[in-house]
Amino acid sequence: MIGIVVVSHSHALATAAVGLAAEMVAEDKRPAIAVAAGLDDKTFGTDAMAVSEAITAVDSPDGVLVLLDLGSAVLSAELALEFVDPDIAERVKLSSAPLVEGLVAAVVTASTGASLDAVIAEANRGLVAKQDHLGETSPVQQAELAAADQVIELALSNEHGLHARPAARLVALVNSFDAAVTLTDLDTGRGPVDAGSLSMVATLNAQQGHRLQVGASGPQAAEALAAINDLATQNFGDDAPAAETSQPASGSGLDVAIGPAVVVEAGVDLSGYTPGDDERGRLDAALSSASVELEHLRDTSTDHGGFFDAHLALLTDRTPLDAIHRAISAGSSAPDAWKQTYDELAARFEGLDDAYQRERAQDVRSVRDRVLRALTGSTSNDETPAGSILVVPELDAATAATLDAAQIGGIAVRAAGTTGHGVIVARSRGIPLITGIGDVAVPTGATVAFDARTGSFEVSPDEAAFRTTIADRLAQREQAVAEADQPAMTLDGRTVEVLVNVGSVQDAVDAHGADGSGLVRTEVLFGDRRTAPTVAEQVERFRAIAAALDGKPITIRTWDIGGDKPLPFLPQDREANPFLGERGIRVFRRRPQLLRDQLEAIRQIAVETPVHVMFPMVTTADEVAWALDELGPRPDGLEVGIMVEVPAAALRIETLAAGLDFVSIGTNDLTQYTTAADRTNSAVAPLADGLDPAVLQLIDHVVRNAGVRVAVCGDLASDPQSAVLLAALGVHELSAVGPQVPLVKALLRQTDLTQVPTAEVLSARDAAEVRQLVRR
Template sequence: MIGIVVVSHSRALAEAAVGLASEMVAEDKRPVIAVAAGLDATTFGTDAMAVSEALTAADSPDGVLVLLDLGSAVLSAEMALEFVDPSVGDHVRLSSAPLVEGLVAAVVTASTGASLDAVVAEAERGLVGKQDHLGDTPAAEAAAVVEADQSVEVVLGNEHGLHARPAARLVGLVNGFDATVTLTDLDTARGPVDAGSLSMVATLNAQQGHRVRVSASGQQASEALAAIEKLAAENFGDAPATGAAPSGSTAGGPSSVSDSPSGTADRSTAGGSGLDVAIGPAVVLGSEVDLSDYVAEDNELERLNQAVETAAEQLRELRDTTPEHGDIFVAHLALLGDRKILEAVEHAISGGSPAPAAWRDVYDELATTFEGLDDAYQRERAQDVRAVRDRVLRILVGATEETPTDGILVVPELDAATAATLDATRIAGIAVRAAGTTGHGVIVARSRGIPLITGIGEVDVQPGATIAFDARTGSFEVEPDEDQVHATIRERQSEREQAVTEANEPAITRDGKTIDVLVNVGVVQDAVDARGADGSGLVRTEVLFGDRRTAPTVDEQVETFRAIAQALKNRPITIRTWDIGGDKPLPFLPQAKEANPFLGERGLRVFRRRPELLRDQLEAIRRVATETPVHVMFPMVTTADEVAWALDELGPRHGLEVGIMVEVPAAALRVATLAKDLDFVSIGTNDLTQYTTAADRTNTAVASLADGLDPAVLQLIDHVVRNAGVRVAVCGDLASNPQAAVLLAALGVTELSAVGPQVPLVKARLRQADLSQVDTAAVLNARDADQVRGLL
């Protein structure tokens, strides 16, 4: 077996790379790997004498492969060859292969007893898989293979498909047989590729759920196929995919009021969707790291490298100490170590820029790129870019990261690390100037039970000033009436406790109207955690399966729908078919870039040219409907022709109730025509509002115009109720607002689907209401949304 030498300027880097590569093969099959890295444990540099010692330690009659990081490492290695015995130097090969990817490929290939030439070839192809996936270069050609004698088909159960570790296990297994084995991805028609080559397996990019044909020829073809089938059945050594919901989803029950130790701040809770009321002194943090006192020196690149490594240590600690949010800090680590970004920073420093300025400018440009993306969730990733930017800048200038306590934190935007490390017993709440609810800092703060409001804008707040906010109403006040705010906090606490106690009671208004209050479901856990829900009025299938790279099978969808129904004790569930486009992409159904995606191919429109995915979903819905009450509804419907097409695709109903989403003004105005052959309609107030007001709900510049209580929106809802001729539901944000829920019921809506934590509150408010006393005429004729709120 060949030996391997790793030459690097950083000992920590080299040891980490060796540790990663060593995990790919069993200990008893690893080649000897010697490290010559750093001038000592912490000082960057390379030493020819250390390299020569490593060459001697790794020497093997089969040869020695040397992998290197930067330019001077090559010079040190070449000089080292002058120091070693010629009998060693004669079979040493210096390779230009990428250090990390090349080392992984080399270790896996060497473990099979491959020749030095074969190992070198695999190491130098180490980048092929990543380049092909990212489109940097044309896909590498598969090695020529002979015609297979026999084949089997396996389905990948791994959550991330044939990624590094399972691919390495497969390659090691294949190379233990006297057989030529190839892989073909039947779902993408890619292949065949040589299954004995790690880079070729990576190039295949086979994902979870893909069907892979394994073909083999040679004396041990049958044995190889049997072994691969067994390995595939064991998920290639990975834990089996569980079908769990995407990380970052939260749901929960009630939380208690908590006072800060100093007695200067109070907060109230609204359950798992986040806390809503807080009062206390303002703790104001600025947005910019002050670079004015930084003095550039001759070793700017080295100073930057040390700052980056310190930042990486901090992020690794956050990743390990907050496992519930570990994925966020893994993403920050990836941003910190992005090769292309680092190259741009190094280039700027080489051109004379001080390290902080170079780092800031490159990361600012990246943040701007994110902010220009179509997808709202991706736009908010610019906050992560700036968080990584500022972490390194603080280290470079020696600034201490502030740890605010005893008050309400006021920040331009909320960093996930700040949210994760706040003392939740001493921070009364957080007020974020930027709008948006999917920033990682917002997600972390809400999951920790910290009261939070976003989108307060540029209101002037002086440090120490008393501030109060009510996220439920969107109010933010400086120097408020403290007695009134404290009374609101006590009232909210009592209200929630009472509502949760009575959650399972029906929502019957004082004038005898029964309103079904259901729960919106995006992950199975939403159904499990729901308190008092009369079923689900909206099962978001694009969210349920939105983390997958491949489309779910019919059986997988049946299993998930069944789990939701069981969690809700077989009460009715309304399954919305795939609703994609605009701000909701599906990884397994790529769409062409559109100039106006909210006005493009969304919802049902997409599937008129791709009906096979819809047909699979409808089959799953029909199956579940034989076991439990199920309704199906189609999203983004505009014309009667679309309704007719959807009903034709559905086929015989066999008792299955069918409806559509009313999300565009055209559908609302012609609802009598659209609903003629339906059982119900459900109004999606989020989209209906943005299309009525011509305001993109994800654009902070106009988001305030997209107000669901705008009288124009309410007039459309009223028109739908009066003209639909079928049951009318609401499943948008308005249904989660207890006050708006009463108004909707007074307008004639009989079914409301809310976010889980709001279900008890909506039911409680409805029980207190006499719908006959609601002046709907005044509301419909109000001047604007603010006047509607006053009337409510």
Template structure:
């Protein structure tokens, strides 16, 4: 392993830096310190003799990398080199990297076993992410030569560039990467992207595979560069796409949830008969095992004589597979919904991936490979790159690439795609299933899926959940040794497979399966009924909606109304502001869809984190605490006025309420209400039909609004608590920061105290309180919120049946008591344990 020597004028600095490097690189790397001058090296300065001595002390056959701080340190190090024996001197590498950042990077690289050249190169690039993050005017250029791949080639035309942070859940995974490629491909420009966080090289933004192998995750910074005729437009479009989180922030229609596991006695067989894995799709099943083996496609070994004909053969196969994939997507939309079926859109995009096609074309043209061999080799190379990534989520994308690759190979060889059909019910056992194989399952026969590979975020797991098939992944190799037709019991709640269960366990699993299926149907059957507690209190269970499709799903799932209509969908995906008529039509259509039930329309809730291209917003260091939501609307009176006119007009024959987001002070409420009065007067004067009076409320997302709720209550019709932001601001923890997840639990007693402040003020003034954050759909939170005085819960449409079932299973007194206990807890963990124990006492919920 390569050793490090730190040369500094300050002994204290160098010794502290060693401690910091060890925190990052571990204890294995040998690090020597040659710092200070004088008898005990306590004075500032450097000593060539000491440097030479330290180098010899840590000398390694793999080499020694020396990092220095200031000018005379370099001179001393060069003098020290002359004092070393020839064999030691040959192993010494001077690195011109910055001392602190460079030492950390060098330590990490040395701990990985890299060579001195790699260590020096990485250390020299250590300042680049900092410079980009601080928008430094000039790029940082290391003094040593680095790989030419660090920057894209600059050809003719102005180079346009931007640095962005990925704020969506998984970064550039399959679907966002697909949208990124689609967007980049629209422009006549050479567009490249690099991951600054990992220090990756630039790759083509028009290659799905090259893009995804950047390993760009949530929170990573990427740099986009483009040159060519439409370079500026390309960079702007990609910037907008990333800042809108690839559309993932919007709530999409989701399949109805299945209830939590039914309680059952623990199975009693010996451990040898229980295989444990990861539960990825809930449910239980008992059936014989069927081992599914996907045979590899046939690859001919002939040499291509006519390369043009071979290339055309591949093009024909690609087109046939593309049509088949899109047909499969249309079929799956009807079975699992658009969101889950969208993976097949990414599959189709892989077929036109420029890197994949170029590699294949080159192998055919230059090496005279036949189409199948060339395609397989190109696909295998990309699969290997995915499998070599550190992130488990991105590793699983290798399955998607292999899936598409095999479809093309089968088309080239004339093998027809086979639907997986069984003569009797089975538990399907396999190494893994591709999305295509999962979509091809015979749902009448496949009772469960048991896999060696895959994870909860794999696309096969997502499809299994959407199709309602219990599934367990990550099982030990022993599952492959179970004889064909052996009966097993699969528990998709616990992630267990019981081999040859005895009669008692079989009956137990079959009973649980029956009750589980019945419970699903029972929830669906009663979801259109009101949610009334056992002692007669009605709780309105509404839906959070982001577009017309969401509204339609909400109605199907029994929503009592819309507790939050996000109007951002009208503003975010365009270059100009929506007109009054456009907003009126969209809101009116959603209002009509709810068939007379109330719809709470939230006014525009955007800011620096979701900037609008047609509004001149100044950059903000912390956009979450900046000009956003109602603050932005009040500063953009024409935009605000147009939206209020559209809402009031749309409410003329629909039941609309209006809600102002991110209110902090009573002055903001007065200003918003004055805007509303002015717009009403305008519409009245113009003779345009509109809803008046209209109920107007505010969102409580800022602690100050909760604290002064008593003063705000006389001026609003209702409060709606946005628990996501309320938690973020109360705990001073950005909710998108994965390192702070432990602080972002809305069941923290501090947040519950604030909710109680709001409900107490509302009750005093005869107003009602709703919750429209994620907490409203959290089954453990529902009793607590009701006990605190919340009377409306607005959840994602999929959660409506379950939330209604919980409401019907309790009394208001039970809810009040559990709420009092929750507020008295010390932390969120205690609250959750309390809530989980309480839910077990509710028979309609726990069984």
């Protein structure tokens, strides 16, 4: 196998490029790579003697390829050949290939045992995919491709298509056979291209859902096609590992907090930045630093690593990077070019119709600021001092997932809204949190306090009063946890089942006192998968949840996708109004097989343990009939229900519930559809209030007319006071996030439901008046 030397003016740039290329192939198949870059770790320049030493270190009978960046790197490499043994020099070739793209192509090609000339040819074509994608040049003409003797067709299910890693795996596999293999994208008509060439495979730009035709000829054509088919069934090795555990909820679970403020502004201060002579080099170093940070966060996160994979993908997105490089070449500073480009990208995300895509604007801004901090030397918020209150403009899921829940005092979010991903993650981890504090001035380091129960946020508060409140609520929580296993029997003699919402096995393990699970979110449970789980895999995960809950009933919601909840292994067409499009059960009426597999898993586990199944986003009686028909014969004890999430379902509940065992109200969706307020849009999120009297009137209608057991599994059930109101309206079961289960049960045990002013609540003017009535 050949050796490779990277010659660059920047040690950080060369090291980062080698790190990127090394990720493309398995460690045991990588060629030897040496770096001769910088005069030292921090000083830019090249040294001919260092280059000669690097060449000697990786020398191979198969030859040595030297890749260079610019200017004196070429001169230093040429001079280095005069310093090495003449026999070695004869085996060395210098290449004008682009450093990063050429290195990636060279490492992948060399890993297959290809000759030095073949590796050089592939490295020299490293820019083809980028140039073709941007329309800057015609694709490189290939040599005449051999006619295929055998052909197979594959469906590309990778979430991001044949991007760098899966493409590299495919190329390595193809080059291990004595066969000529071609790829054609049947959906775009592009191809055929040489499947043994990384640049040609990337030129296809094959995306998720595209059909690929793979042709092969030669002595091992059949074996190559069989191996490629196997690789495709494994998503070209692009599956994320199945998450066996979730990060435990280790916060206090309180709704009140006090502490010194750590204020995160809407952006990073660039006023003190002084541009230099090598802005491109500074950006590369910042990108390398940010990449290391994100990889560390991903690898140390027990449940939310996927967030950081997404951030890494944003960090290396070639389209904005090319725009940034052009801006720097035109005279912009690295921070200005980076900020402007990523601000524009965030604005484009915010302008999309798809709610899930709009949420990605938070991720774009998070990546934007991480790199700006690296460029300016600003501090990161990955480690917030113990007891601090983090004040943020908005809360992205990555921040919520990585804060030390046991150390942070709380989070105050300026933006309104209670159903964003970051808010949901923070609450599930038991972190005290308040949203919608607005533009109140908060000096860094000032003592701040909030009480989410009353909606108050104060700067320089009465510390003694707040600390007394915290002590009281901690005592209440400790007592609630100690008594969590006791039933939630109210003072007027009603017993209300309090269950837990589950998105992972660990959620069930951490559920203190839950009477079972009122919601198993299967799209979250298997959301780390890039291929659909088998029936057996689903049974295994359901069995683990049931075991964690000591065999108590579990309510499994069938796949609930669409809107802001994509499912990687079931791509959906783009919709102008996804919240009003194919969501939940609607998706599977055209594509039922995935649902059928899940229902088979549910039937199997129902033989072993008490199981309820419910179908999401039901609107019509015809949908209920179809779902029951798909479920087919059911084991004894398997109860069936539907989610009530749209006003139409609530208003015709008597018809829909006929023949069912229960219904479960999803208050998050019912609220947004009733108030016509997108829960992910911060501009209208305050309208999406679950205590709006119109929402409560629909819940009351369902309770009085369903004729079956009524549950609530939306966020409203996780707030103890709201949960009491729901119980007073006649709801039989409440399913809350784990940290809130003991508190909900404790407050129910202290309440006489006959004294809750339900009539006044239902006729209240607005949600604010409802809260006053409930607190009273």
